[in-house]
Each structure stands twice: as structure tokens, then as C-alpha cells.
Amino acid sequence: MSDYDGNFMDDLSPLSSPNIRGLIAMLDQNNNDRNPISETFPETNLSTNPQSEQRSGCLRESLAARRGFDIPPLEIGSISPFANSFRNPILVPSPILVISPGFHSPLLQSPNIFSNSSSQIIPPCPIPNGAPPEMVQISSAGDQTMIIPNNNHPQGGSDDIPTEESFYITSHDSNACPIGAPLIPSSYSEVVVETDVMNHISLENGGEEDDMDREYNHEKDKVEDHNVVVEPSSRKKRKMVVSNMMGVTRQNGTDMVIIQVESEEDHPDDGFRWRKYGQKVVTGNANPRSYYRCTYTGCKVTKHVERSAASMMLVVATYDGIHEHAPPPERIKKSGTKNQSGSSMSQDPSNQTLGLGRPHYSSSASQLFPSALAPQLDMTQFHLSGLSKLPSLPVNKNHERKIGHVIPDGTEVFKVIWEQLFG
DNA sequence: CGACTTTGACCAGCGC
């Protein structure tokens, strides 16, 4: 037990940045009932409207050129644990952020950093296995969100927190070379789908409307008709706002975080230990939902995991609560040798237990989630851990998509992102 | 024996 208590309070350096503080303050400050996604980016476009894509693609290039940096295409490579989870680094069903080894950013760590709605700063919970969140949408007291997905467009203020209540770095490269269909979780009472226009948030600091802003607004007007809000029939209390982007989403005003990741495992590991306490088939999804509770004494974090009704390859994990403890240290240790024993399930699909019997414990499953909620290794550690050596497994052909572009080095992408956000 | 899953039953919120 005691060794479970890691001291993750030590590294608060990321939060010592005034910019980050400002961000958190901003997020906490703005607590109204607006949907930051739909308001900030009302151009929600679920469709794969070719015209829209074409426009946004051109716009993206234009913006990139004007900003003086390239917008490299995405690489779904072996450098990411998520990429590993995809089994096939080349064929992916959805835009996934891949961060090259060596890049370590607190912002890309657990959204716990921003999680407390009462403006208390929760210490960063380093990425357990160095697994970078593919996308992080962070909101605090209200519905403010910050998404740091995989698109390569640094967005948001360059010198300070953008004036927008939310700023996004989208993961959905849905313009010229769409590599993934919008993700529409089936069981959410409210789903707001974001697409192209999110790619075109001004990089300018402050509220000044420069040429790019005007261009963006113009673009925005053009695609506004494509807004899509899906409202499934769920009538449960919780209201979720989810982007179409695979990744991490924080629910309005709660500590609920939704993580979507493609995995062949029903319960991809996230660095913490969980005990399953229930399973239920929910409406709108033939795949059963499993309920887990953190086994750490006193920790009230729960989560439920289910396969997306839209895609069997997609696992949607909804975390409720925030770990205020470190993940089990042995898990960290294991991460280094994960490939040897810990991820046998990944290596041998036949080991997967979907029915009765004792399946692999969550603690021994391969670590796929970015651990929004946890893990403690930085990306360098992760990269060195050998996880990237996980063998590629067959990918559901139904979800195969060729990646049109390849990012030469994801590290550079996030350096740019980071600099734009907090530089 | 501890840790964990399974699974039917139970409870509570919500809509009609």
C-alpha cells in the first residue's frame, strides 16, 4: 500500500508557469453553461463534405504558411503506445496523436492538472507509461475545454492564453487528407462533433482579429450549416460533450473524463489498478459496459469501459473522479518490461478472455490509455521502455485507413504547440 | 488465501 503512494507532488514545475496558471484560472473563471466547443467552433461539421474539406485544407495550409511553420501530416507510428494499441501503425481508424520520443510536456500529461473545478490545482500526474494523450480536452468548473489533439496546428495564443474560453489544437485532420471518420460515441446524451474549422483557430494572441481571424470567420460562416449535434436517447443524468476526435474529453463541470482509444482489449490498462464491480448492457450499444473501481484505498475514482457501438475497435473509457494518488509503482516498473510479460494479451490475442473465466487483470494488460488519469513515466521513459516493440496485430479491415501524410517528427509538432501555448 | 471477475439482483433517477 505504502509503495502505492508515489510522490507525484514533487514535480510541480509545469504549473509554476504563469501561463499555465493563467490558463487554469481562465478555465476556472469561465463557468457558464455554454458549450465551448460549439460556441467557439460552431462550424462543427460532422460530414465529410468534400468542399468543406477542401476549403479547410487550403485554409490550413494558408494559415501554416502565414504562421511560418509547416503543418506536417500525421504519423501514426511505433513511437506511441497508442500507435501500439492500434496494432498497425499505418492503418488507423481515426486521427491519433503521435508524439515522438523525448518530448515531454506537462500539458500533455494528465488532465488532472486542470481537473479541479474549485480552482485548486491538482498536481500533475505524469504520464504513467509516457503515453501521451492523443488529445486532451480540459475543462474545469464550467465547460471550458482545451483540446490538444494530434493535428499539427499550433493554436491558441502564442504568448498567453488565448482570449477564447477554449482553444483547440485539433486532432482531426479532416481537410485535405482525412484519415478518420468522426467519432460519435453512442451512449452520450449530448455529443458535439467538431471537425474542420477547429483546425483554423487563430494562432494570434488576444482578441485581435487579424487576417487569419477574418479568414477563419469567413470559413466559419461557410460551414456553419454543417453543425451536427447528436443527441442519443440516453436520459441519464450526466451530460457529456464529446468531440469527434479520438482522445480525451473532460465532461462539463465534472471530473469525468472520457478516453477513446482503439484497442483490441476490452480493458486497456491505464496505469492504475481497477476492480470490476459490474457489467451491463446499455441501450444503443450491444457491447456490454464494464464498471471498474480504483482499488487504491480511499480512492473513489470509478470508470466504465465499453466498446463503441460505432466501432468495435474503439474502446471508450469514462473516468469519473480524479486519482489523488500515484499509480502502483510496480506498474511503472512493469512498463519497462511490459513487452516481455505484461502485455501477453496483446501479443497473443487468443489469450483475450471475453467471457467467463478469469481474464487478465487490468494491471497486467498492455498499457494503452494515455492515462489521462495517471501514469507516471515521461515519454522518454516510455519510449525507452520498449513498448513500441509490441508486435503489430491485425487491424479490423473495416477501420483501415491509409495515412496520407507522415509527420517527420512529432516532437517538433508539440514543441510548436507548446511554444504557441505557453512559450 | 488474496485478488479479481462474473452475474443476477437491487436501487435510484428520469420520462411518460
Added chain:
DNA sequence: GCGCTGGTCAAAGTCG
């Protein structure tokens, strides 16, 4: 109030 549904409980079973 009733029924539906999601979430939880707890006893039984599995596994190392």
C-alpha cells in the same frame, strides 16, 4: 405511479 435504464452490490467462482 410505473416502467425503463444506468449504476452498484454482493455472493459465488476463478486463478495464481
